[in-house]
Amino acid sequence: MTMYKRYFSTGWIPSWMWSLPVLAGLSSAVFADHLDVTAVSSSSGGVDWLKTVDDSGMSGDTRTLSDLHDTDGANMGLSAGGPPHWVRYDLGQALPIDEMWIWNYNNDFAPPTEPPHYVKGMKEITIDYSEDGSGFTTIFAGRLPVAQERGTAPGAVDMVVPFNAVSARFIRITTDQDPDHNYLLFEVGVGNYPNSGLSEVRFYKATLTVTSLQVAASNVVQVVVPGDDGVRYNLECATSIHPPNWVETGIFVVGTGAPTTIYHTNNNDSATYYRGAAVGLEAILGIPTEENGWSTEARVSVRASSEFQTGFAPNLINGSGIVAGGLEHGINAATMWFANLFNGNPRGGTVAGGHWVEFKLNEPLPIGSMQIWNYANRIAPNWQWTGLGIKSATIQYTTTGGGGPGGEWGSDNPGDWTTQWQGNLAAYPPPHPTTYPMSDEIDFGNTVAQYVVLTASGDSAEVNYASEIPLGLTLAGLSEVRFSSAVSYALDNPGDMLVDETGFQFLSESGKTYTLQRAPTGTQNFVNAGSFADGNDGEMVLFDPAGYSAANDYRIVIE
Numbered sequence: 001m002t003m004y005k006r007y008f009s010t011g012w013i014p015s016w017m018w019s020l021p022v023l024a025g026l027s028s029a030v031f032a033d034h035l036d037v038t039a040v041s042s043s044s045g046g047v048d049w050l051k052t053v054d055d056s057g058m059s060g061d062t063r064t065l066s067d068l069h070d071t072d073g074a075n076m077g078l079s080a081g082g083p084p085h086w087v088r089y090d091l092g093q094a095l096p097i098d099e100m101w102i103w104n105y106n107n108d109f110a111p112p113t114e115p116p117h118y119v120k121g122m123k124e125i126t127i128d129y130s131e132d133g134s135g136f137t138t139i140f141a142g143r144l145p146v147a148q149e150r151g152t153a154p155g156a157v158d159m160v161v162p163f164n165a166v167s168a169r170f171i172r173i174t175t176d177q178d179p180d181h182n183y184l185l186f187e188v189g190v191g192n193y194p195n196s197g198l199s200e201v202r203f204y205k206a207t208l209t210v211t212s213l214q215v216a217a218s219n220v221v222q223v224v225v226p227g228d229d230g231v232r233y234n235l236e237c238a239t240s241i242h243p244p245n246w247v248e249t250g251i252f253v254v255g256t257g258a259p260t261t262i263y264h265t266n267n268n269d270s271a272t273y274y275r276g277a278a279v280g281l282e283a284i285l286g287i288p289t290e291e292n293g294w295s296t297e298a299r300v301s302v303r304a305s306s307e308f309q310t311g312f313a314p315n316l317i318n319g320s321g322i323v324a325g326g327l328e329h330g331i332n333a334a335t336m337w338f339a340n341l342f343n344g345n346p347r348g349g350t351v352a353g354g355h356w357v358e359f360k361l362n363e364p365l366p367i368g369s370m371q372i373w374n375y376a377n378r379i380a381p382n383w384q385w386t387g388l389g390i391k392s393a394t395i396q397y398t399t400t401g402g403g404g405p406g407g408e409w410g411s412d413n414p415g416d417w418t419t420q421w422q423g424n425l426a427a428y429p430p431p432h433p434t435t436y437p438m439s440d441e442i443d444f445g446n447t448v449a450q451y452v453v454l455t456a457s458g459d460s461a462e463v464n465y466a467s468e469i470p471l472g473l474t475l476a477g478l479s480e481v482r483f484s485s486a487v488s489y490a491l492d493n494p495g496d497m498l499v500d501e502t503g504f505q506f507l508s509e510s511g512k513t514y515t516l517q518r519a520p521t522g523t524q525n526f527v528n529a530g531s532f533a534d535g536n537d538g539e540m541v542l543f544d545p546a547g548y549s550a551a552n553d554y555r556i557v558i559e
């Protein structure tokens with residue numbers, strides 16, 4: 001027989017309250033997070049029933065007797081019109097429900113000439129549920145206990161209805177007809193209150209697990225991602241990156257603010273490449289950090305039309321001039337690119353110009369933006385030499401290679417290139433600080449590209465800002481260039497990163513998400529390990545991003 005819990009703040013349960021058996025005690029949960037209700041409808045309008053699910057008047061959410069609702073009627077739901085009344089809660093999607101917690105109407109209003117308002121609490125009720133709203137199944141029919149504090153003080157939960165993991169989207173509460181729709185006659189014996197109400201309703205999700213087998217896996221791929229807090233990183237694999245054929249493995253992690261590792265057993269696929277793909281976040285390719293000297297060379301290469309003295313092209317991507325914090329560039333010319341052969345080394349394929357610099361990404365990627373720090377060499381507190389920053393420029397891109405030395409750069413065919421931007425780059429006019437912020441950010445709109453060329457004008461009056469010096473120089477340069485992408489955080493050949501690791505194998509179903517959880521052995525205090533999978537109707541393996549530990553128990557939960 002289904003059993004229902006009635007909780008009293010004293011911790012005991014008067015059995016005379018029930019014709020059904022009752023369960024003493026509390027839920028085993030020591031903390032909780034009730035499900036969100038996306039919509040509420042009712043038979044008669046009245047006071048906004050959303051107040052019964054918006055936490056107004058509640059002291060907390062610990063899923064214990066300490067969760068009290070206050071006595072303010074403004075934080076409760078109350079029907080209008082005559083009985084029977086109904087209220088329906090919509091969870092937005094069908095979910096496995098563990099328990100439904102109900103706080104009856106506990107209004108402290110007690111006018112001297114009429115019965116106290118707590119008696120408007122629902123009495124005889126029926127609770128039904130449905131997955132789609134078209135057909136309802138009854139899970140409870142009987143008496144909802146009166147608010148135990150009877151409006152004199154904040155009250156604990158009055159009834160807990162176990163749903164035993166049934167799947168439901170809609171849950172409906174319906175009262176009986178007059179006089180059993182509320183507690184007026186039962187508590188007072190006289191009066192006329194046609195309405196009925198509730199203080200709060202909460203739904204808690206059931207924990208469903210899938211049978212898993214602990215396995216000692218070999219040839220496990222490990223890809224490290226930055227782990228930005230709340231960001232999802234999908235593990236993708238490919239057999240080719242020229243052209244790219246990336247597909248999702250179904251394995252993902254959610255960042256918690258620190259670098260984390262995605263593990264994947266590649267025994268069942270023929271992939272050659274793997275990467276962690278950030279969802280909803282643009283990252284700077286190459287992940288420049290203070291630890292790697294703010295370099296992006298891991299994902300970007302560069303060549304240029306010419307290099308003057310120490311102004312080498314790799315300075316644009318090696319982070320050598322980036323200062324603490326990673327967002328500004330210093331004034332040392334030896335950390336910048338500086339070109340001197342004006343109109344002396346045409347690239348071919350792209351537009352003609354006085355100087356050019358070409359960037360090569362290690363794979364075709366959707367580019368969010370191209371971030372540019374113009375030439376920032378400062379000798380005097382005037383335009384010398386920031387005036388040699390590039391002025392008029394054209395930026396083009398392609399995914400077609402085969403050009404340049406060894407055929408390792410972008411195509412030499414003009415028909416393969418697309419112009420993304422033309423205009424004047426911003427300069428750094430005086431007065432000059434000791435560090436400079438980014439001067440320009442060119443929007444690529446997630447256009448897929450692998451080769452990007454910036455070409456400075458071939459007009460001596462437009463190639464730079466030298467007219468501000470003025471010395472008539474045609475030299476020009478840049479300080480730093482970065483690219484942001486909404487996709488790739490890591491790209492590696494798995495041969496460089498295969499390990500042996502203990503994981504948990506299970507049979508998955510499409511449309512379901514699986515979460516690996518861990519707990520200190522024997523405690524049942526399970527928390528998410530940070531590893532997840534979207535089911536694919538096949539066998540999958542989840543690994544602990546922190547590494548397997550025999551001091552933990554593990555389980556896989558179905559979301």
